[in-house]
Amino acid sequence: MRTLNNRSRAAAAAAVLTVLSLTATACNDDDPKPNAAPPAASSASSGAAKPGIDLKDLQAQIAKMQDWSADDWEKFASQHGFSPETFKSVKDYWDLGKLQTAQGVKPKEANAAQAKTPTRAEVRFPAAIPAKPEKHPYSAGTAVVGKIFMQVSEKQWSECSGTVVADPKHPGKSNLVWTAAHCVHEGKGGNFFKKISFVPSYNRTGAASGGKKATFEQVAPYGMFAADAIRVTPTWTTEGGETGGPASQYDFALLHVHNEDGGGKSLEETVGGAVPVWFNAQPDTVPSLAAYGYPADAPFDGAELEHCDSAVKATVYAYDLSRPPMQSIGCTMTGGSSGGGWFAQRGGKPALIGNTSVGNSTSTMLASPTLTDTARKMYEAFADKLPK
Numbered sequence: 001m002r003t004l005n006n007r008s009r010a011a012a013a014a015a016v017l018t019v020l021s022l023t024a025t026a027c028n029d030d031d032p033k034p035n036a037a038p039p040a041a042s043s044a045s046s047g048a049a050k051p052g053i054d055l056k057d058l059q060a061q062i063a064k065m066q067d068w069s070a071d072d073w074e075k076f077a078s079q080h081g082f083s084p085e086t087f088k089s090v091k092d093y094w095d096l097g098k099l100q101t102a103q104g105v106k107p108k109e110a111n112a113a114q115a116k117t118p119t120r121a122e123v124r125f126p127a128a129i130p131a132k133p134e135k136h137p138y139s140a141g142t143a144v145v146g147k148i149f150m151q152v153s154e155k156q157w158s159e160c161s162g163t164v165v166a167d168p169k170h171p172g173k174s175n176l177v178w179t180a181a182h183c184v185h186e187g188k189g190g191n192f193f194k195k196i197s198f199v200p201s202y203n204r205t206g207a208a209s210g211g212k213k214a215t216f217e218q219v220a221p222y223g224m225f226a227a228d229a230i231r232v233t234p235t236w237t238t239e240g241g242e243t244g245g246p247a248s249q250y251d252f253a254l255l256h257v258h259n260e261d262g263g264g265k266s267l268e269e270t271v272g273g274a275v276p277v278w279f280n281a282q283p284d285t286v287p288s289l290a291a292y293g294y295p296a297d298a299p300f301d302g303a304e305l306e307h308c309d310s311a312v313k314a315t316v317y318a319y320d321l322s323r324p325p326m327q328s329i330g331c332t333m334t335g336g337s338s339g340g341g342w343f344a345q346r347g348g349k350p351a352l353i354g355n356t357s358v359g360n361s362t363s364t365m366l367a368s369p370t371l372t373d374t375a376r377k378m379y380e381a382f383a384d385k386l387p388k
Helices: 006-022 058-062 070-080 087-093 096-101 140-144 234-239 246-250 267-271 373-385
Strands: 145-153 156-165 176-179 194-200 225-231 253-259 289-293 306-310 315-317 326-330 341-346 349-355 365-369
Touching: 070 225, 070 234, 070 373, 087 194, 087 225, 096 145, 140 145, 140 156, 145 176, 156 194, 156 267, 156 289, 156 341, 156 349, 176 349, 194 253, 194 267, 225 373, 234 246, 246 365, 253 267, 253 373, 306 326, 349 365
Parallel strands: none
Antiparallel strands: 145 156, 145 194, 156 176, 176 253, 194 225, 225 253, 289 306, 289 341, 315 326, 326 365, 341 349
16 A cells, blocks of 8 residues: 655645635535444435335334435434424524523533543554644635524533535535434433524634634624524444434534525525535545644633544544544644534545544544445435435
């Protein structure tokens, strides 16, 4: 296998960053105690899904999830899904004060005790990569990255990060946002959060940087988009917990949003682009990548778009060997970066290959689930059932 020298690695990482930063992507088309995990295997269906799955025993259905049809995903969502709130209630809830005081949702603690492979003695995780702030004003290409806000209790609101992704059924007019499941749903025994909304290119001009006073319009230059439909996996809703574990290997979510101001333009048309999702991206085929997000816990304050540019391939580990593994990189981003997109070049353009799910207490690493065919089927089924 060909290896990259230091100069080549740096150039490769810079290429990923440059493409995301400078290209408007209109879409037309404490450490994990990790035995070495195998490369992520495709979870493609071996046969046609049977219609009308029985959801009474949801745990038993998780093993069959890779074979679900679009109707199966819709049935799960109708019985265990997100209930959208009225446009007015969401719009009236959010004000500048809440946006600026939202607490960053932390990546789940990696939880060394549960990691089955590889063992800590057998793997060396990448060294911490210092997060770097994106320069103001943010480029057109980074407008696809933004903040996700949610009400987690009556008197508490929080924030994550998310990415505008392409809609295969509505090319050029996507209203889809990719993030982490733990940013929208509490996990086992819990519910979806309330007032979930997306603000693309938060603080684009830097008006709110350094504690400066800014207007709502300055921190939300493209407006605010409320979630009206959400998809997560039954794995997350039945197993998701406070720390990293087998459920983290399915810690991803997809939102459909609408403009809270009632504008006729789609999210993609509003921000000028959307990125495709690269499913089944393997570390050996992704020599460099960049993780983006809005970290809010110290030493960050949530006002800046930050990124960690890894010039080495991700380190693989798993909690459950029967599931797609986690991929980890060195990164110093903190709470608030959860759900943020992981990007790599594909055909000279950026593509989303994952999202921030797991971190550690020392803020030296982040990990993402591998987006295999189960993620692809959820994504395609969601798009297929959206209004035409």
